[in-house]
Amino acid sequence: MATHRFHPIRYYNAIGTAEPCLRVADGDTVVTDTVDASGLDASEVAVASRPNPMTGPFYVEGAEPGDTLTVHIDRLTPSRATGWTNSPLALTVLDPAAILDRPPTQRVVWDIDGKAGSVRLQEPVKGLESFSPPLQPMIGCFGVAPAGGQALSTATSAQNGGNMDYRLFAPGTTAWFPVSVPGALFYLGDGHACQGDGEIVGTGIETSFEMEVTFRVLKRRILWPRGETADDIFTVGNARPLDQALQHATTEMMRWLGEDYGLDARAASHLMGQVVRYDVGNVFNPAYTVACRIAKRWLTKP
Structure with a gap:
């Protein structure tokens, strides 16, 4: 290696x-x-x-x-030590009526403080003078x-x-x-x-x-991206509309639970129905992203 x-x-x-x-x-x-x-x-x-x-x-x-x-x-x-974002909110996340009042697109610069582990608008706007989310x-x-x-x-x-x-x-x-x-x-x-x-x-x-x-x-086959953290496993579906992305992620999770955790479709449904969490990756791009996530504490390998 x-x-x-x-x-x-x-x-x-x-x-x-x-x-x-x-x-x-x-x-x-x-x-x-x-x-x-x-x-x-x-x-x-x-x-x-x-x-x-x-x-x-x-x-x-x-x-x-x-x-x-x-x-x-x-x-x-x-x-x-800098990055940038756009504003305002994307068209895809607003009610159609709200789009008429949407301000023009603007790019802003953020300062990245690696030592402090935070980011901050380089030119703060009103109401966000102390806004400094974590890096x-x-x-x-x-x-x-x-x-x-x-x-x-x-x-x-x-x-x-x-x-x-x-x-x-x-x-x-x-x-x-x-x-x-x-x-x-x-x-x-x-x-x-x-x-x-x-x-x-x-x-x-x-x-x-x-x-x-x-x-x-x-040496194994999967159909959609998967991921694992210290605490969770998750599967990712990418599609548009959003419900199709969710379907891909959910089906891939059901497969994973069968392959690695010995759960048939009925057992997987009992588990997923109570403890699954859905995260939205993006709702801006041509294909939306949904992650289907389960905490490892609920899982036991056979």
């Missing part, structure tokens, strides 16, 4: 089958840089549009279609190449992952992705210093990061 330090010189706005930037072995760790769109000039991006530039793809030896790639998020360290780094967009030689925009998400903007994709979490091409071809980027549920202003606090992740290949 080795640790690789990779400095990208090229970024991608689609997750697909580009030539690998680095080949790594099962069990290896990668430390690499990611950037937000404001940190690039046009020559550094592989395509003309600029949503969520990705670092990668990383080819993981031994990963084959039908396998699962797990990605443990070891560390997310902001690499500059809570997360990965907004990451995943593996989709099936069929496709390339999916990093503005959206699907079974391969992508722009899910789910707050639990944070340090200490292990993310699982279904492998559809040899080597998995893993991409990551879109780091947020902080973000509320839903990404309801269309951004988190976007900034550049140094990210450290560790790869493992599992």
Whole structure:
């Protein structure tokens, strides 16, 4: 098991089958840089549009279609002391009548204080002079190449992952992705210093990061992204409308409970019906994201 330090010189706005930037072995760790769109000039991006530039793809030896790639998020360290967000609230989260009174879009800068572990508006607005939420780094967009030689925009998400903007994709979490091409071809980027549920202003606090992740290949098949923290397991559905994303996440959780915890459909329904929690990853992008989450204290492996 080795640790690789990779400095990208090229970024991608689609997750697909580009030539690998680095080949790594099962069990290896990668430390690499990611950037937000404001940190690039046009020559550094592989395509003309600029949503969520990705670092990668990383080819993981031994990963084959039908396998699962797990990605443990070891560390997310902001690499500059500022980030940015947009306002006001996105059109997708407002009543139609409220859209008429919606102010123009405005970008603002936030100061990121790594030592204090907090973020703060660089120019406070009235009523938020003392507002300083905690620094809570997360990965907004990451995943593996989709099936069929496709390339999916990093503005959206699907079974391969992508722009899910789910707050639990944070340090200490292990993310699982279904492998559809040899080597998995893993991409990551879109780091947020902080973000509320839903990404309801269309951004988190976007900034550049140094990210450290560790790869493992599992010889098992999953259909949708999964994740595990110290306290919970969760499954992720990406689709639009929102109820379809919820259906994908719920069905994937039912499968997981059967595969690893020995629960048939009826037993899984008893458990899920009482203790499941649903989290909204994003309701801004073309595909919405819903996570189906269960606390580990309710689970016993056979």
